[in-house]
Amino acid sequence: MDRLMERLPLTLHGLVLDAGCGEGIDLANQASRDGVEIVGVELSKEGCRISQERTARLRSASVVQGDLCQLPLKDGCFDVVYSYGVLHHLSSPREGLRELVRVLKPGARIAAYLYENFSDRSFFWRWLLRVASSLRRVTTGIPPRLLYRCCQAASPIVYLLFTVPYQLLRRVPGGQQRAAEIPFRHAPGPFSLAADLYDRFSAPVEWRYSRAGALALFREAGLEELAIAKERGWMIVGKKP
Known part of the structure; x- marks a missing residue:
């Protein structure tokens, strides 16, 4: 907020x-x-x-x-x-x-x-969203406690794949605009994304x-x-x- x-x-x-x-x-x-x-x-x-x-x-x-x-x-x-x-x-x-x-x-x-909905993003980001949305069809059926543990395990991986590249790219001259497109860039640490991932992959409805x-x-x-x-x-x- x-x-x-x-x-x-x-x-x-x-x-x-x-x-x-x-x-x-x-x-x-x-x-x-x-x-x-x-x-x-x-x-x-x-x-x-x-x-x-x-x-x-x-x-x-x-x-x-x-x-x-x-x-x-x-x-x-x-x-x-x-x-x-x-x-x-x-x-x-x-x-x-x-x-x-x-x-x-x-x-x-x-x-x-x-x-x-990533409609103004490049093909790569739209494809990544489709993959995540397909994965949701499985994760929304996983018991909540087990899913949260999976999200805890995935948090450092997501941090490495998204947050770290953002931190590096934003320091490159002219790279700030591209960096701003990266999801999960807000994470303060490798184990801080569990709640965000759980919200993303547990909710039965997503618009x-x-x-x-x-x-x-x-x-x-x-x-x-x-x-x-x-x-x-x-x-x-x-x-x-």
């Missing part, structure tokens, strides 16, 4: 909704800001439990169990809504986004991070978007004054009329 706020016109203030807060990492980070009261909504009981434990000492944070497509919240009550890496895992991202807009105050902003498709999704939800940036996917902000 911090990176999104650096690049797009979004400031957290007042009552904020973290839509799909997972294990509460962003929820806890953003709850430490002055002038913010934040509510995290999460579907899974385990995610809610961990989020509650992580934010137990933060008076400005609370956790609610609920479905993003049927939020147990009143209309127009939030000053800011964000959903980072969740909408593209819903059976209907359009329905989920409309529900988030419903609980947003008029004139307030909503932000989301969406997977890109991906072109730049035009991401903007269309927000326009169809009735949002205006759209801003979009590419950062390992699409970060997008819109305003409710």
Whole structure:
């Protein structure tokens, strides 16, 4: 979320909704800001439990169990809504986004991070995405604990294949643009990618978007004054009329 706020016109203030807060990492980070009261909504009981434990000492944070497509919240009550890496895992991202807009105050902003579909990438990256998508047909059927262990084992390999080349290429004159196209470039260490890989290969549903498709999704939800940036996917902000 911090990176999104650096690049797009979004400031957290007042009552904020973290839509799909997972294990509460962003929820806890953003709850430490002055002038913010934040509510995290999460579907899974385990995610809610961990989020509650992580934010137990933060008076400005609370956790609610609920479905993003049927939020147990009143209309127009939030000053800011964000959903980072969740909408593209819903059976209907359009329905989920409309529900988030419903609980947003008029004139307030909503932000989301969406997977890109690599339609503007070279043949190599599109081919790599097809391979990963084919692999997902197998991994989504693996028991969660076993899959997570596989992701832990794969993390240093992915780090070596993607993160290290990024670190080298960005230091080469003129190589920054090519380096920015490399996935998993954000990893701080070889064993830090397990959670990202698990998210990528465990979710039963995955939608991906072109730049035009991401903007269309927000326009169809009735949002205006759209801003979009590419950062390992699409970060997008819109305003409710």
